[in-house]
Amino acid sequence: MEPRPWWRLPPFWEGVLRWYGTILFSPRPLPGALVALATLGNPDWGVCGLLCALLTWGFGRFLEFPAVELDSGIYGCNGILFGLFVGSHFSSPPLLALACLGGSFLVCLLTRGFTNSVGALLKLPACSYPFVVATIVFSAFARSQEAAWGVELIKPFSYQTSFLAAYLARPFHLTAGEQAVRELFWFGSSLGAIFFQKAGWSCLLVGIALFTSSRALLALAVTGFAAMRAVCLLLPFAVPGQEVALGFNAVLIAIGVGGAFLVPGRRTLGLMVLCQAVAVPVGLGLAALGSRTGAEFTALPFNLLVSGALLMLQGRSFDAKPHLPALAFTTPEEAFAHYRRYQDRMFLRAVALPVFGSWQIVQGFDGPETHQEQWRFGLDLAAVDEAGRRFRTTGVTLDDYYAFGAVIRSPADGTVAEVWDQVPDNPVGEMNLKSPWGNYVLIYSAGIYLGLYHLKQGSVVVVPGQSVNFGTPVGRGGNSGRSALPHLHFQIQAMGWAGAANLPFLLTDTVLHGPDGEVFRPFSRPESGAVVSEIEAGDELRPLFLPANGETWRLRVTEGQEVRTVDWAFHYTLHGNVVMVENREDEAEYRLSTRSLEMVRFPRRTGSPLHLFALAVADLPFHFREGLSWTTTLYGRSASTLFRWKRRLLAVLFGDIFSLDYRKECLEHREDAAGGETVYRIVAGFPHRHTRGWWKDASLSLELPLRGFRRLEWRRGGQTLLVAERIAVEGQG
Template sequence: MPAIKPRIQAFATVYGQGLLNSYAQIFFSKDLWLAGVLLLATFVDLYVGLSGLAAVVVTQLIAAGLGFDVRLIQDGSYSYNPLMVGMVLGIYFEWSLSFLVLHLLATLLTFLLTVWLMNRLSRSYLPFLSLPFLAGTWLVLLAAGNFAALAPKYRGLFSIADLSEAGGPLALLGEQLQASFPLPDLLVLYLRSLGAIMFQYNLLAGLLIALGLLYHSRMSFLLSLIGFFTGFAFYRLLEGDMSQLVYSYIGFNFILTAIALGGFFLVPSRSSFLLVVVVVPIIALLISALGQVFESIDLPLYSLPFNLMVLLLLAALGLRLKARGLHLVQVQQFSPERNHYKFYTHRERFEGTTWFQVGLPFLGEWYISQGHDGPITHREEWKEAWDFDVRDGEGQTYRDPGVENSQYYCFNLPVCAPAEGYVVALQDQIPDNEIGGVNLDQNWGNSLVIKHGEQFFSQLSHLRKGSLRVKVGDYVRKGQIIGTCGSSGRSPEPHLHFQLQATPHIGARTLRYPLAYYLVRQPEGGVTFHTYDIPKEGETVSNVTKTPLLSKAFALIPGKTLTWLVEQEGRPARTVTWEIQVDAYNRSYFYEPATGAAAYFVNDQTLFYFTDFYGRTGGLLHHFYLGAQRVLLGYYREVRLSDPLLIDGL
């Protein structure tokens, strides 16, 4: 019996949440409270509600029986389109054995369309939206006319009176409410359009959905209002045929488009709200144009305008070279508020973060004798560069008498690759100058250029003659010793020149690019930790030296399991297990099976930090997430790290 209970709980979690999420996904959500309201709203018309619910259950059984991804069953991705097809069938046909056969086949067809479209569109980073529902519904309705055993209700799909009569007491209650408490016609039209999203052309259903949407997300509710009333205003302005809105409630396309673009697929902002106002009139044009085509073939238009507009816009935005104003949501939070909050908090936490993590090209502490815009040689096209040397406590660069290169502290010290890459150019046979001498003909001296990525290179110059340990074409690792510091080229005394550039040539123009992590020695003692910053002239800098104990502790490889013994006063001791897993986006995370919580993290070999937390708070994993939000993998007593905590993770 003890072994059976966890299985029952796991089953209820997967399939119970999957059922509810099927409803919530229609409104771009995974909120279970909203899902419960939507489920209730579908039963305003009893037969529609039962038909939709049956479609979800059948889809879950098919998906589980065929071995499909349990996570997609749980989040409702497989079943929300079959749910909508099921509700449509509940509107069109009387219940009978023939209906049940058709229902089963239509559900299977829509599920297969869902899987196929999910796979095809994901390759272009596009959502499949309700395309499986449209294709499945149209195919079934076109085919159904050839089967006499199917008894069509055809109670006037958009007839309020017929639906109220067929829907039962709840449907009639909606009409009675309207009679007892008259509402403005425009508000009634909005509520009925909202209900039409769940195939409930009834005031009560629309009111329930509006309240559920308002509870779930004020932004979604506001966007639904903006979308609908913008579309209505456009019809009025151009004196359009209002029958499309009044009798078919096709204006729900305005609502869905507004929520999708205003705060779900795009980060909510003034720009995204303005986009809704611009795009909704295009939806109105699509409704008018496509409505005539579909009326001629006796098929309902449903959500086709919404699907076309959203997919066209997302496809276009995905081709931009740079995001300006409108930012695509990268990791979906299923709430406009959370999408907004996560985006701007992440930008604050990681502002300045670069793709290539460039480090200092040496070991130990070096002094920046000339930085960016340096007064001696770092001018014009070569202004974004650094010159480094090594100094003693008195600020001297040499041991007395300082007349030979070997008496300078930095001479012959190791020079390292600042990041991994391939050697693309080098010079290694230029003699080192005597102290005070310069070689203007071979200005850069012995140099090395490493390619780190397309149009991104680093150059190290004034190296010692014959000290290079690599050749063109070699792959070098970050921190690998590639040569030693010298005094070749335009170098009156030993020093190291370091620059980043966009071309592979020695002496190319420089590129401003921050260094990922480094320490700065303070005059009063101690060091400060800098992230994605430009070291400044006059600073004594060094790379972070990792502490082996910390590096080992945070070497969290996918597949690793950690087990903890938890003892709390007044409670029996218990064990808690964490698993290290990787998701579809190749993001590593802790997973706590007991609570279902997940904490996403990054270990870039210098910093360990958390990025997101999902699931129940208050458990051991949640406490660890708060306590180890950002950890430097090198121990420095005086270093203090600060990081804004995500409020929704507290």
């Protein structure tokens, strides 16, 4: 075990910092440390917040709550907020001690109760409900006792400093610049008010914490605050004294609805703005209620709006937008990049082509002829030759057509659900409207049905109940049913009868034949008019990317005049993915599908040998043939590092939310006539208009003999920038 660096805190105190970060929806210690410092704007309040957090966590530990729950930060963050409230509102030592001890236990009780009831049944996050309820209870208790006994228990509290109050008290005769400064002051005060802080440096630290946590969250906070202010300006009356209270709720709603609990997007942004419109009257109404009852409702508008939005979005279709994330992400940028990269595969079934050879999609999704309404997601496929012709000679007879009699196979593993093989094939140009679906095979696979229609009469070779694998022949192409020319109608459907309404899907492991040559697509939406074929399996290249667990490659890296050695160590995850570690500093992760390599995680160090290798092999097809090209799309931070300065600046301001495409091509040559060794080469270029100049002019070349990776070269113009050569392999099985 490696020793802990001197600057690292013990695990428990790192967890405490995460409690502070959780208030801003960040699980990282650094934003938590900044927030913890911000709470020391008034040291007594900050200490009180930490004390209540430790008490809340300690009560849970004493009662043996699950460790995962306690470590999640929900107990600690609610304890911190309640302690800050107590420290800022109570000055009597006995009452302060009672509030800290009893209130912390109440927060612990409410957190556990909410998690086991509303959280478990309605799948709602606890947010800061425990803190809000405990605050209402203790503030109402103190105010009622003040009225009954004529004593002062709660000291006067305002979210604004005297300087800020004096500045903001000038509603008239402000220039445009002064109005902008006033709005900036209100926004900064709103950030500090989340933690009951007024000092300018505390508000600034909260803003920095939000920025270091996620630039997207900070951008959302600004947008949400601006939306709240716009709503206030539409009101026929002023809201003096409520700007900051409305502001910190607006900030929390913006980062909660806009990015923490939902996947960011246009609809998510629209929903967040609508929540701001509702939060203003809710906040003003609760403020009026609080003035009568003495209760302080603090962040209740935020909690109500977030819970209401999440409840409203439950029970929709799986792919409905805004998306409720199915996985846990540390930042909105990660969620956005993940859904942009995988959303088609998450929401659509991906299947292989049910045919061999090259076929043209003569009618795709939303086709103008018959693919409308409930049948909009069907494919009509016709076999073609190299010239794109559907028939051999005149096309007058059925046998002239390449699709007629062509083998039709199962596109996935499954069970045959239903077959029909009794409809005669139509002469060319005629259709059978009485039996429009003709002869067909329905295959049940993982909850859906795969429909293969217009098959040749008497060609079906499977029976209901028979298990089939991907590639199992099921029949031959025909011209039965509503089919004037031989073709295959292929669709995915939810119901198990012929002609049921169909569902959208993706094609996997296909080669698109077009004016740009052969283009490999691991996953693609079918396009009308496209000529596609299946990429063949490649048994030669796949083993090159299956190193032994613990294997290490030693590379000699030449960069300019510098020559050094680099080690790449390999290990496997529980999911079977391969992780490459460069000198124990940086990592890349990939998975092998049946026909290609998918890069799951790119290295963080731009331009390192491992980073260049990952760029070169991403989406590599194992069937390697000269001239085959493909495009890889980078998302998030992997893309931002390659952008020009303008796009990088936008990424700094709004987060890593952009993507970048780059093209690669396969080349094959023999190294020497004597040895006859086949060397596969990959050449990658970065012609994207937003790519940095020195990346746009650069190219990557990767050499892969059948003995394994040999050489990687990074060139720009006629200059070689970096060469990495494998010189040794250790730990090989």
